[in-house]
Amino acid sequence: MNKTVSINLGGYPFHINEDAFEYVHQYLESIRNHFSASDGCDEILYDIEVRMAELFQEHLKGRTIVSMKEVDEVVQVMGKPEDFGAEPLEQPSYQQNRDKSYKKGSIKTGKRLFRDPDDQKLAGVCSGISAYFGIDDPVWVRLIFVLFTFFGGFGVMTYLVLWFIVPEAVTSSDKLAMKGEPTTVENIAKKVEEEINELGDKISEWGKEFGSKKKRHR
């Protein structure tokens, strides 16, 4: 049994399975993010909704409920927002978008770090990381972890910590957020820097705590 949601997509009514609804919602949000700095954002989004509604009608062939299968097919026809990005419109809007988010003081990449249960050797940490950074083959990340284990032994510890703190991608919207948009080199560098800084702060905090405990023991 599946719960369905009633939606109005570009003026057409649909019943849609809950998981498929999540997927469509994520998809449209990713398009909105992509064009958010352009004046025509709402208009582009509306036009795309109308077209998706038409495609759903074609693909349903008289059936009444939209499922994941139809959504997958339609998203494939429409393409991912990065693929529309061959348009020059994307460049300035992306830039402005980033400037805007700088002003707000937060960087929204629409992407989150998850463990990937679909491609795991142990707990999916490495495949989650490679999805996060847009690396095609998780084997490289795994290799780095293995190398770190041999040179200094940090690999195992880091892996265990990540296993503990990184959530598993359970729902399909988690998995979409995990794959997200391909991050630019700049973004990766920035993100890594942030995370290293954060981790550094935490470690020095732990260090202080540890140190103060030691002192107390003496």
Add this chain to the structure above:
Amino acid sequence: MSDVKLENTKAQMRKGILELCVLSIISKEASYPTDIINELKEAKLIVVEGTLYPLLNRLKDASLLEYNWRESKSGPPRKYYQITESGQDFLSSLKETWEDLNQAVNYSQSKIKQNEQNS
């Protein structure tokens, strides 16, 4: 790596020509985006449909296109795009450029063929 670059080049070539084709489709008659998509797909000019909507929006913002709403029998009112006067001018100068480019490509290709035959 070389096939990645190839895809990139292909996309770049397609992108420039896409504008020309969209404008010339619309210049024939006021068109509904889905009809434009069907024509472009027949011509194998677009890979994913989503590409068209930002492009139409951009052409509209540049006042090369405008649209009006028409009632539809099977759903909500539809947007029909039509070309403006400045759009016509833009299109004819794009067409000229295309003709020049087309000649240039043909010329250089035939030169290469001639050289091959001579040697």
